[in-house]
Amino acid sequence: MSAHPVLVVMGVSGSGKSTVAALLAGQLGWDYLEGDDLHPAANVAKMSAGIPLNDEDRWPWLLKIADWIGEHEADQMPGVVTCSALKRSYRDRLRQANVIFVYLAGSKQEISERLSARHGHFMPPALLDSQFEALEPPAQDEAALTVQISHSPVEEAAEIIQRLRLSAS
Numbered sequence: 001m002s003a004h005p006v007l008v009v010m011g012v013s014g015s016g017k018s019t020v021a022a023l024l025a026g027q028l029g030w031d032y033l034e035g036d037d038l039h040p041a042a043n044v045a046k047m048s049a050g051i052p053l054n055d056e057d058r059w060p061w062l063l064k065i066a067d068w069i070g071e072h073e074a075d076q077m078p079g080v081v082t083c084s085a086l087k088r089s090y091r092d093r094l095r096q097a098n099v100i101f102v103y104l105a106g107s108k109q110e111i112s113e114r115l116s117a118r119h120g121h122f123m124p125p126a127l128l129d130s131q132f133e134a135l136e137p138p139a140q141d142e143a144a145l146t147v148q149i150s151h152s153p154v155e156e157a158a159e160i161i162q163r164l165r166l167s168a169s
């Protein structure tokens, strides 16, 4: 593994990307980007209205995330970014740089319960079905690190650091 990877914490809405990625970035002392912050207002409005994004909506957003990753690679700065990265084609684009995908895997039931308990977020729980429909879990050859989400966020972050042999700063 490169000394300066960017971890892409991926998975459906509510899988815990923001929670786990923030912990990881804090513990590693690496730059952090909340990928949702790069969505154009139109995408946020669409999701808020309960309409799933399509490829056309997602590509400009994915390219902004790819830019952030590319800048970090050029500067030899490691980082952590959240990005649903639901489809293989999206991940193949992000993989043009030196990234490691960390896939937060859980059942629809488990994630649905978490989303129902989450407040103050634009993403309605009703969009979870569409997230699972779009999801193409990383295939074997993608070498993603798959983490089951049934543990606490702190345990998940510790597992990721240990399995990737990273060191907390």
Ligand SMILES: Nc1ncnc2c1ncn2[C@@H]1O[C@H](COP(=O)(O)OP(=O)(O)OP(=O)(O)O)[C@@H](O)[C@H]1O
Pocket: 011, 012, 013, 014, 015, 016, 017, 018, 019, 020, 036, 082, 084, 114, 115, 117, 118, 119, 123, 149, 150, 151, 152, 153, 156
């Ligand atoms: N391991 C966990 N155990 C219990 N609850 C968790 C865990 N991880 C996250 N949560 C809770 O589940 C909810 C969803 O987590 P979070 O917002 O981090 O997901 P997300 O994948 O970033 O979602 P989105 O893509 O919609 O922004 C939050 O309320 C969070 O506090």
Ligand SMILES: O=C(O)[C@H](O)[C@@H](O)[C@H](O)[C@H](O)CO
Pocket: 012, 013, 014, 036, 053, 058, 083, 084, 085, 086, 123, 131
């Ligand atoms: O690809 C997508 O459909 C979107 O990125 C969503 O996953 C949202 O960004 C996120 O889940 C909302 O919080």
